[in-house]
Amino acid sequence: MLKVMVRSSEFDAAFKFADYLKANNTELSLGATNGLLILYHNYAKENSLSNKERGFILDSYKKLYDKYRILDSATAENLLHALCSICEWKKCMRVLGDIKESGKPTHSAYSTLIGTLFKMNKKTEALNIINMSVIDRRPLQDYPYEEWIKYIFRKYKDTKTIVKYLDEICAHIKLSGIPITKYTADKMKDAYSELKWETNYTTILKKNGECTTCHERLECMKLTPDEFTLLQNNVREKLIVGSDLFLKSSPQELERFQNFLNQTAPYDIVLDALNICYIANQNIKDRLQVLKFVVNHFSNENKKILLLGRKHMMKWNRGGLEYLMRRCLTFFTDDLSQDDPYFITAAIMSGPHTDIVSRDLLRGHRFVLKQHDLRMIFQRWQWEHQWKVYGNKRGPFIQSPLLFTPCAQKNSNIWHIPYEAEYASTEGKVNDGVPDCSTWLCMKPNSVKK
Numbered sequence: 001m002l003k004v005m006v007r008s009s010e011f012d013a014a015f016k017f018a019d020y021l022k023a024n025n026t027e028l029s030l031g032a033t034n035g036l037l038i039l040y041h042n043y044a045k046e047n048s049l050s051n052k053e054r055g056f057i058l059d060s061y062k063k064l065y066d067k068y069r070i071l072d073s074a075t076a077e078n079l080l081h082a083l084c085s086i087c088e089w090k091k092c093m094r095v096l097g098d099i100k101e102s103g104k105p106t107h108s109a110y111s112t113l114i115g116t117l118f119k120m121n122k123k124t125e126a127l128n129i130i131n132m133s134v135i136d137r138r139p140l141q142d143y144p145y146e147e148w149i150k151y152i153f154r155k156y157k158d159t160k161t162i163v164k165y166l167d168e169i170c171a172h173i174k175l176s177g178i179p180i181t182k183y184t185a186d187k188m189k190d191a192y193s194e195l196k197w198e199t200n201y202t203t204i205l206k207k208n209g210e211c212t213t214c215h216e217r218l219e220c221m222k223l224t225p226d227e228f229t230l231l232q233n234n235v236r237e238k239l240i241v242g243s244d245l246f247l248k249s250s251p252q253e254l255e256r257f258q259n260f261l262n263q264t265a266p267y268d269i270v271l272d273a274l275n276i277c278y279i280a281n282q283n284i285k286d287r288l289q290v291l292k293f294v295v296n297h298f299s300n301e302n303k304k305i306l307l308l309g310r311k312h313m314m315k316w317n318r319g320g321l322e323y324l325m326r327r328c329l330t331f332f333t334d335d336l337s338q339d340d341p342y343f344i345t346a347a348i349m350s351g352p353h354t355d356i357v358s359r360d361l362l363r364g365h366r367f368v369l370k371q372h373d374l375r376m377i378f379q380r381w382q383w384e385h386q387w388k389v390y391g392n393k394r395g396p397f398i399q400s401p402l403l404f405t406p407c408a409q410k411n412s413n414i415w416h417i418p419y420e421a422e423y424a425s426t427e428g429k430v431n432d433g434v435p436d437c438s439t440w441l442c443m444k445p446n447s448v449k450k
Contacts, residue, residue: 033060034075037082044085057082061091071098077109084116089125092116096129104136111141118147121155130172134372139176145169145184149191159195163445166191170415174408177376185419185441192415192443202442204416206434209404213442216414218404221380228352231377234369235348253334257342264306264329266350269298269387271328272343272358273309279359279391288320293396294357294389299327306350308343310335340365347385355401357387380405383434406435414444 028036037060040053049057061079064071071079080095092113099105110133117126126148133140152165169188173180180188189199202213209218223231276294280286291307298305305328312335314321324330333342344365347356362382366375383406388399408417418435 030075033064034078036060037078041078041081041085049086054086057086058088061088070101071095073099073102077106080109081112084112087116087120089113089116089120089122093125105133105138107138107141110136110138111144114140114144115147118144118151121151123151134176137372139178140172142181142183142187145180146187149187153191153194163192163195166195167410167415170408170410170417173417174410175372175376177379177407179418179420179435179439182419182422182439185417188417189441189443197443197445199441199443202416202440204404204406204437204440206437207403209402209406211414211416211440211442214414214444216411216416218406218409218416219411220384220403221405221407221409222384223352223377223381225352227377228381231374231381232348234374235345250334257331257333257345260331261346261349265346266304267306267329267346267354268303269305269355269357270343270347270350271295271305271307272340272356272360273307273313275358275360276389279389279396284316285320288317288324290389290391290396291324292320294398295324295327297398305329306331306346308333308346348381355385355387356382357389357398359388359390402434406437414442417441417443 036056040049040057043049057079061083064075064079076095076098080092080099083089083092083095096105096109096113099109110129114126114129114133117123117129126144130140130144148169149166152162152169156162156165166188185201189201193199198214200213202211204211204218209220210216211218271291271294273291277287277290280290295305295307307324307328307330309330309332311332314332331342331346340360340362343356343358344362347354362378366378369375369378383402386401389396390399391397406418408415410416418440421436421439
């Protein structure tokens with residue numbers, strides 16, 4: 001009942017019910033304790049807690065740890081949020097450790113604690129928890145960004161120093177590789193505007209990465225040789241040596257694939273055949289026509305092509321298949337195999353100049369890369385090398401890879417940061433894995449001339 005009252009912001013009724021629970025129970029149940037912790041945390045967002053309410057949170061912390069060696073994740077999360085409401089950050093550290101014992105803390109747990117640490121001027125501790133949140137794939141919510149900005153303006157008065165530390169926030173956004181919310185974008189815009197920077201919401205031209213406000217072009221952040229080697233070694237380990245590729249594959253097929261790569265690589269381009277075919281209907285003739293269109297496009301540019309498909313495709317029209325096989329190398333996996341790991345592995349093991357053709361967003365393959373740095377390297381590789389095939393009434397057409405990296409970056413002392421539009425509609429839009437080019441923040445100092 002408490003949770004219902006809290007969700008509807010009926011705080012007066014919730015407090016009366018809380019008083020009733022305390023008066024009629026010598027010892028509150030775990031469920032009642034959780035309900036009260038949730039109540040006090042939500043109430044404290046806009047109001048001050050009384051000494052009695054603060055005392056209840058501290059008393060609950062002691063009683064829970066006297067009774068339980070390690071708290072369950074739900075109770076621990078509720079306790080952490082309540083402790084943050086009274087700025088007991090040291091106790092929160094212990095609770096966070098309990099949550100990590102059984103799993104990953106939620107976005108809210110991380111963000112609430114990080115925001116509280118900045119509020120208490122504990123920057124070093126906040127940055128340490130931010131690093132944990134990055135490892136656990138928990139992007140920051142609005143609250144920690146807002147408190148981080150407040151901390152900077154509270155601690156520093158010199159404009160250059162403030163800019164230096166605001167740039168740290170932008171650098172974190174760049175590292176995360178994830179667009180911020182419109183709310184946080186507003187806060188960042190206001191912060192830089194206060195320092196007399198020119199700040200505007202803008203659009204990035206998808207054809208060349210140019211900002212329509214300052215006309216600076218976003219860079220293509222190409223992988224360095226060391227970054228590509230790191231990715232290549234990890235893909236080999238995760239998708240071949242590890243268990244991922246064996247989920248629906250056999251050692252015999254894997255050996256056949258490795259021998260094929262050794263004999264035929266490198267390639268200029270690797271085609272994800274079935275994915276390309278998806279733009280056609282179920283008619284095999286139409287599917288072959290799409291593949292023929294794509295193969296001809298790259299064959300006419302004298303590219304060395306690898307077409308990767310499944311064995312059932314070999315039953316398609318013989319003449320159509322032979323046409324394709326004369327113009328490119330082919331490898332067909334068993335029908336029950338996961339062909340995506342083969343397709344990605346072939347491209348990355350081929351070398352840093354090999355491109356791919358597929359509309360697959362490849363999110364699952366980023367997920368198996370455990371380290372955040374590797375996931376970002378893979379994402380940058382994908383943006384730089386992935387061609388996509390689409391269809392309309394006039395037939396198939398090919399979209400080339402991006403000429404820029406669509407993540408937060410600083411060029412010529414100008415920041416460009418992507419954000420998510422409020423109430424953004426996806427109707428009529430193709431999800432191509434690229435942040436919306438119409439929702440970016442452009443921030444530059446007045447001294448920059450463009």
